[in-house]
Amino acid sequence: MTSKRKHFDEMLLDSDGMRGPYAEYGRWFEQQDPARLIQKSQEAEAFFRRTGITFNVYGEDAAQERLIPFDLIPRIIANREWVKLSKGIEQRVRAINAFLHDIYHRQEILRAGIVPVDLIARNEAYLPQMIGVTPPGGIYTHIVGTDIVRTGENEFFVLEDNARTPSGVSYMLENRETMLQMFPELFSQIKVQPVSDYPKNLRRSLAHCAPAHCEGKPTVAILTPGIHNSAYFEHSFLADQMGVELVEGHDLRVVDGHIAMRTTQGYEVIDVLYRRVDDDYLDPLNFNPDSMLGVPGIMDVYRAGNITIANAPGTGISDDKAIYSYMPDIIEFYTGEKAILKNVETYRCSEPDSLKYVLDNLSDLVVKEVHGSGGYGMLVGPAANKKELADFADKLRARPNNYIAQPTLSLSTVPIFADKGLAPRHVDLRPFALMSPKGMDITAGGLTRVALKDGSLVVNSSQGGGTKDTWVLED
Amino acid sequence: MLGKTAGGLYWMFRFLERSENTARLIEAGFRIALTRSSDPASEWKSVVTTAGVRVGYDAKYDSYTAAHVVDFLLRDLENQSSVMSCIDKARTNARMVRTALTTEVWEAVNESWMALRDVLKQPVKDTELPSVLGEIRRHTALVRGAMHGTMLRNDAFDFTQIGIALERADNTARIIDVKYFTLLPSASFVGSALDNVQWETILRSVSAHRSFRWLNTDDMSPAKIAEFLILDSRFPRSLSFCSRIIEQNLGFIAKDYDQKMPCHDLIERQRDKMRQHTIGTIFEDGLHAFITDFIHDTTVIGRQIEQDYRFIG
Numbered sequence: 001m002t003s004k005r006k007h008f009d010e011m012l013l014d015s016d017g018m019r020g021p022y023a024e025y026g027r028w029f030e031q032q033d034p035a036r037l038i039q040k041s042q043e044a045e046a047f048f049r050r051t052g053i054t055f056n057v058y059g060e061d062a063a064q065e066r067l068i069p070f071d072l073i074p075r076i077i078a079n080r081e082w083v084k085l086s087k088g089i090e091q092r093v094r095a096i097n098a099f100l101h102d103i104y105h106r107q108e109i110l111r112a113g114i115v116p117v118d119l120i121a122r123n124e125a126y127l128p129q130m131i132g133v134t135p136p137g138g139i140y141t142h143i144v145g146t147d148i149v150r151t152g153e154n155e156f157f158v159l160e161d162n163a164r165t166p167s168g169v170s171y172m173l174e175n176r177e178t179m180l181q182m183f184p185e186l187f188s189q190i191k192v193q194p195v196s197d198y199p200k201n202l203r204r205s206l207a208h209c210a211p212a213h214c215e216g217k218p219t220v221a222i223l224t225p226g227i228h229n230s231a232y233f234e235h236s237f238l239a240d241q242m243g244v245e246l247v248e249g250h251d252l253r254v255v256d257g258h259i260a261m262r263t264t265q266g267y268e269v270i271d272v273l274y275r276r277v278d279d280d281y282l283d284p285l286n287f288n289p290d291s292m293l294g295v296p297g298i299m300d301v302y303r304a305g306n307i308t309i310a311n312a313p314g315t316g317i318s319d320d321k322a323i324y325s326y327m328p329d330i331i332e333f334y335t336g337e338k339a340i341l342k343n344v345e346t347y348r349c350s351e352p353d354s355l356k357y358v359l360d361n362l363s364d365l366v367v368k369e370v371h372g373s374g375g376y377g378m379l380v381g382p383a384a385n386k387k388e389l390a391d392f393a394d395k396l397r398a399r400p401n402n403y404i405a406q407p408t409l410s411l412s413t414v415p416i417f418a419d420k421g422l423a424p425r426h427v428d429l430r431p432f433a434l435m436s437p438k439g440m441d442i443t444a445g446g447l448t449r450v451a452l453k454d455g456s457l458v459v460n461s462s463q464g465g466g467t468k469d470t471w472v473l474e475d
Numbered sequence: 476m477l478g479k480t481a482g483g484l485y486w487m488f489r490f491l492e493r494s495e496n497t498a499r500l501i502e503a504g505f506r507i508a509l510t511r512s513s514d515p516a517s518e519w520k521s522v523v524t525t526a527g528v529r530v531g532y533d534a535k536y537d538s539y540t541a542a543h544v545v546d547f548l549l550r551d552l553e554n555q556s557s558v559m560s561c562i563d564k565a566r567t568n569a570r571m572v573r574t575a576l577t578t579e580v581w582e583a584v585n586e587s588w589m590a591l592r593d594v595l596k597q598p599v600k601d602t603e604l605p606s607v608l609g610e611i612r613r614h615t616a617l618v619r620g621a622m623h624g625t626m627l628r629n630d631a632f633d634f635t636q637i638g639i640a641l642e643r644a645d646n647t648a649r650i651i652d653v654k655y656f657t658l659l660p661s662a663s664f665v666g667s668a669l670d671n672v673q674w675e676t677i678l679r680s681v682s683a684h685r686s687f688r689w690l691n692t693d694d695m696s697p698a699k700i701a702e703f704l705i706l707d708s709r710f711p712r713s714l715s716f717c718s719r720i721i722e723q724n725l726g727f728i729a730k731d732y733d734q735k736m737p738c739h740d741l742i743e744r745q746r747d748k749m750r751q752h753t754i755g756t757i758f759e760d761g762l763h764a765f766i767t768d769f770i771h772d773t774t775v776i777g778r779q780i781e782q783d784y785r786f787i788g
Contacts, residue, residue, distance in 0.1 A: 051578070052570070052585050227570045236573040246574050250788050251479050262478045264630065264784040265732050 008152045008412040009424050010075065021076040021473060024190050029073075037072065037417060040182045044070050047181070053174055053233055069466035070175060071416040072182065075427060075448040082193075082472040085148065085156060085431065086442045088341030091331060093144045093433045093440065096163055096318045098334035100140040103317065104130045114329050124371070125316030127279060129286055133303055135312045137209045137437040142274075142310035143202070145169070145446075148341070148429045150412040157344045157409065159428065161327070163319040164311060165276050168447040168467075169432050170234035173198060173241070175447075175469040191474035193444035199241035201434055201441050202274075208436035209308045210271045218271035221245045221261060223252075225277050225293045235276050249277070254297040259307045272308040273298075279313045321370045321404050322348060345407055349400040358405040359396060362389050365405040366457075367396070380457060382408055411457055414468065416450060426451045428459050429470065444472035476575065476630055482786025483572035484631055485638035487565045487584070488622075491615050492642040494561035497526055497548050498611040500650075503680035505604060508541055510672050518676075519544040525653045525680075528556050545604065550595045558611055559595050562588050575631045579621040587614035630731055633724040637780065640724070644717035644773050650680050651704055652766045658697040659762065674700055681712045701762065702754035714769060715749045721776065722746055728784075736783035741776045748772075 011022045018026035048067050077085075102108050103120055110117050120126050145166025147159040176195050180187060203220060210218035224235035226248050239246035251261050252270070260267035275282065281291040286299040301307050317323065323330075325346035331339040347354040347365075358365060367379040379392045396403055413424035431446030448468040449459035459465040504522035508515040519539040523532045528547070531554050536543045551557045566588040573581060591614060599607050619639075626632050651658065657673040674695060678684040681704065690709075691699050707713040722742045729735050757765050781787065 049589065050582050050586055052573075052581065227567065232570070236570070240574045245477055245480075247477065248479070251477055253788070262785050262788055264476050264478050264481045264728075265734070266785075 007410050007424070007426070008150065008155075010150070010412050010414045010427075011073075012415060012422070012424070021078040021081075025074065025076060025186070028186060028189065034421070041072050041417060044072065044178050044182060047178060048174075051174075053170070053237075068171060068461045069452060070178060071450060071452075071466050071468050072179070073415055073417050073422070074179065074469045074471045075414045075429075075450075076471045076473065077429075077445070079193075079473050079475045082444060084340065086444075088156075088158075088339070089144075089146050089148075089431055089433050089442055090440045091335055091337065091340050092146060092158065092161065092327070093141055093163075093435055095327075095331040095334045096144070096161060096315075097139065097141050097435060099330050100312070100315055100318055101134070101138065102334070104133065104314065109330065109333055112333065114333055115323070115326050119322055119326075120317065123317055123320060123322075125279075125314070125320050127314035127317075129299055129303075130312070130314035135209075135302075136211045136305065136308045139209050139310075139435055139437065140312040140315050141318070141435055142206060142209060142312075144433045144435070145430045146433065148431070149344075149409060150427075150429075151410050152412075156341055158327070158341045159344060160321075161319040161324065162430070163315045164278070166430065166432065167231045167234055167276075168430055168449075169198060170237040171467050172432070172443070172445065172447045172470065173237075175467055179469045190471075192471045193474055195443050195445055198432065198443050199238060201443070202238070203242040203244065205434040205436040205438075205441060206272045206274055206308070206310055208438045209310065211305055211308055213305075214271045219244075219269060220272045220274065221247045221270045223247055223249070223273050223275040223277055223295075225281070229276070231276065238274075244274075249291075249293045249295050252295040252298075254295070254301055257301060257304060257306055259295060259298055259301050270307065272310060274310045279316060282309075282313060321346075321368055322350070322401075325404065344409060347405040349396055349403040349405060354405075355396065355400045358403075359393055362393060362396075364408060366408050367392065367403050367405045370402055370404060380408070383457075408457070414448070414450065416452065416466070416468075423454070425454070426457050426459065427468070445470035478785030478787070480572045480575050481630070481634045481784050482781065483568045484575060484634045485780075485786070487568035487572065488635040488638040489642040490561040490565040490568065491584070491618055492639050493556060493646070494558045494565070495612060495615040496642070496646040497556060497558050497561070498608045499682060500526055500680050501545055501548055501604075502608050503676045504544070505541070506679065507672060507676045513672060515539075515541065521653050523547070525649050526556055527649060528554055531555075541601070542598075546598055549599060549607070559591065562591050577621070577625040579625045580618060583614075583618040583621040587618060590614060628727075630728055633727045633731075634784075636724045637721050640717040640720035641773060641777050643712050644714055644721070645770065647681055647704055647712050647714055647717070648766055648770045648773065650677060651701070652763070652770065655763050655766060658701045659758075671695070677704070683710060683712065686710060698754055698758065701757070705757065705765075706749070706752070706754060718742070718745055718749055725780070736779075738776060738779040738783045741772070741779055745769075745772050745776065 011018055013019055045067065048070060099109065109115050110120060141163045143166060145162040145168065147162065148156055149159050150156050172195055206220050207218045220242070221244055222235055222239045224232060224246055226232065236246055245261060247261050252259055255267045258269045259273065260269050277293050280288045281293040283294045283296060283299045284291045285296045299313070302309055324343065325348055328339045328343050347358050349355045349358055358367065363381045363384070365381045369377045381389065411426040414427045415422035416425045427448050427450045429446050429448055432443055434441040448470040449465045450468055451457060451459045452464060452466045500522050504518055507513050507518045516539040519541060523529055523539065523544055526548055532547055535547065547554050547557065549558050552560055554560060566584055569576060569581060569584045591611065594607055594610055622635060654673065654677050674697070675684060677700065678687050683703065687700065687703055703710060703713065705714045708716060710716055725739055725742055729739055
């Protein structure tokens with residue numbers, strides 16, 4: 001959407017000058033020769049290509065590998081802002097974990113009438129195979145990537161809770177690495193909290209979640225759908241950084257009640273599997289029988305408590321867009337506290353009053369599919385023409401349960417480095433939280449995605465979004 | 476190490492080696508086709524035969540011309556052994572085993588792929604052929620150099636060495652197989668201009684024309700050339716050298732894993748066979764039969780390694 005509304009810019013003040021967190025960076029930036037920055041920017045792109053930091057785009061030629069454009073202006077967050085954000089994320093992730101345990105066990109929240117029974121029972125993401133199953137350590141959500149947007153100085157909203165297999169963390173790490181290589185002097189001048197411990201922390205956090213009877217150092221592996229998956233680079237990158245094997249379904253089988261990987265010296269047992277394969281493809285014997293990506297029988301091994309699967313199967317029920325609207329109540333129910341981070345106001349099209357409101361105000365709203373992701377299948381009302389609006393209204397009437405709607409937020413902007421200097425672009429933020437029985441670890445910062453097209457609100461990499469390095473300043 | 480990873484490393488380096496060998500075959504073919512004394516069509520035909528892609532070529536083209544053969548061997552993605560196909564597959568395997576490679580090796584293979592993909596986008600003109608072939612050789616050398624300079628000497632490295640040596644052995648053997656008749660000590664040809672060109676071509680297609688001359692200043696006889704290609708212990712593309720590398724690296728793995736596998740028996744048997752022979756006995760028993768036998772043994776050893784180390788499930 002293109003809007004002439006004034007958006008909150010995180011860097012530039014309306015009057016000349018920069019906001020607090022950017023003050024030091026701004027002084028450095030003003031001394032830079034734009035020609036040198038352009039050259040640095042090209043170097044960064046060459047570096048990404050050479051190292052193969054690419055992603056595949058579904059529906060395009062299989063050989064097509066694209067770069068996610070990297071913008072060299074960092075997105076800077078003050079420490080006090082981060083403290084609040086991370087508290088909010090921790091609260092939310094703990095609530096989601098408690099929610100998952102509850103709905104697969106006693107279902108107190110349904111009995112209390114806080115979440116409608118139908119929303120769970122009729123939801124494809126709710127896995128009957130998980131009923132009564134308690135994952136090792138009681139952890140469902142080992143890795144969560146909470147999407148956060150900002151609309152003002154102190155206005156942060158959670159847009160989505162990605163509790164299945166959130167991706168993007170490799171870009172958080174590589175973006176920092178690139179900035180360190182390009183502008184080492186910046187990091188000696190400005191105290192930025194490091195992100196590079198993430199792979200180590202991930203491995204440790206996963207190891208803490210190993211099955212109780214696992215002796216010695218747990219064997220961790222990453223399960224990837226393979227080299228044609230859009231996030232394959234990330235899977236191999238993480239395996240490399242964590243020092244664990246990267247396996248595919250055909251490397252694994254059930255051996256004596258455990259999951260084992262085929263090595264050059266025979267089968268070796270895996271204790272913790274960080275899977276980047278969706279629930280549906282995880283086990284052809286228990287889920288989609290046509291899946292070639294999973295391991296036949298892994299769910300039986302899981303239910304017997306002989307392997308940790310991260311994230312647990314069935315977590316999708318918690319980041320469903322229909323459940324999202326109940327999140328403030330869910331948080332209060334399990335933590336007894338008000339949600340620290342706000343939800344975006346959400347209209348459930350399944351409710352007749354809301355559907356009417358949505359249809360009457362379609363051109364002002366963003367409408368999303370309940371199960372959609374990646375920015376596909378959504379309508380951005382203010383950017384749509386009459387025909388698109390009419391077509392979408394038909395879809396809404398035909399399958400109202402399939403949609404939710406939200407007001408179009410005035411997302412904050414951070415400038416990108418464009419040909420003609422700084423140009424404001426909309427951003428979001430995906431911090432990554434790791435959860436284990438020993439505690440929560442949230443890497444300071446996260447992945448900032450930026451809509452590179454002027455005025456666009458869609459930051460997804462599959463739709464022309466880019467990324468920025470994200471700095472959280474030391475206190 | 477995952478069986479898949481061992482297989483990926485092995486195939487990645489086999490394909491890289493194959494792309495280099497194909498480039499060298501083209502280079503040698505190009506030279507001989509330029510000489511007046513030769514019959515270009517039959518030379519190109521033997522290049523295609525040596526590359527092991529006769530069936531695919533004949534299905535696509537009716538005649539053996541430089542333009543068609545070069546294009547088929549360099550760029551054609553329908554040809555599984557074309558340089559571009561090999562580089563593609565080497566990179567795909569490299570992506571698959573990314574975690575077993577150092578950054579340097581991965582970047583070298585990824586850069587090779589990017590550079591050669593650009594160079595081979597359009598058909599290569601005659602005038603550009605030498606520089607394109609040179610670029611292919613440079614890139615494969617770069618990957619090999621990165622590997623030698625940065626990789627741990629562990630099982631991963633051993634599998635890459637086995638892949639390279641097997642591919643090399645197979646390549647040298649196939650060159651001899653196709654040109655064996657020019658190496659037979661048949662009196663009528665000896666010393667003719669034609670023979671000299673043919674022998675030169677054979678040596679060039681294994682990058683040995685200079686080293687051979689170094690070692691044999693005046694004796695350019697077919698027996699000497701055959702001996703060099705088959706039995707020389709210093710020449711890195713001779714059959715016995717490659718066989719020794721395979722044996723050595725399989726030995727490292729056996730020691731590392733503290734376990735001998737059926738492939739070890741096979742490679743020892745091949746070694747013993749090679750040891751029993753001199754170039755004299757090879758000619759007595761029949762050069763062609765010896766080479767056919769060697770190619771067969773090598774293929775069987777390759778398959779046994781894949782099975783013993785669980786490359787596929």
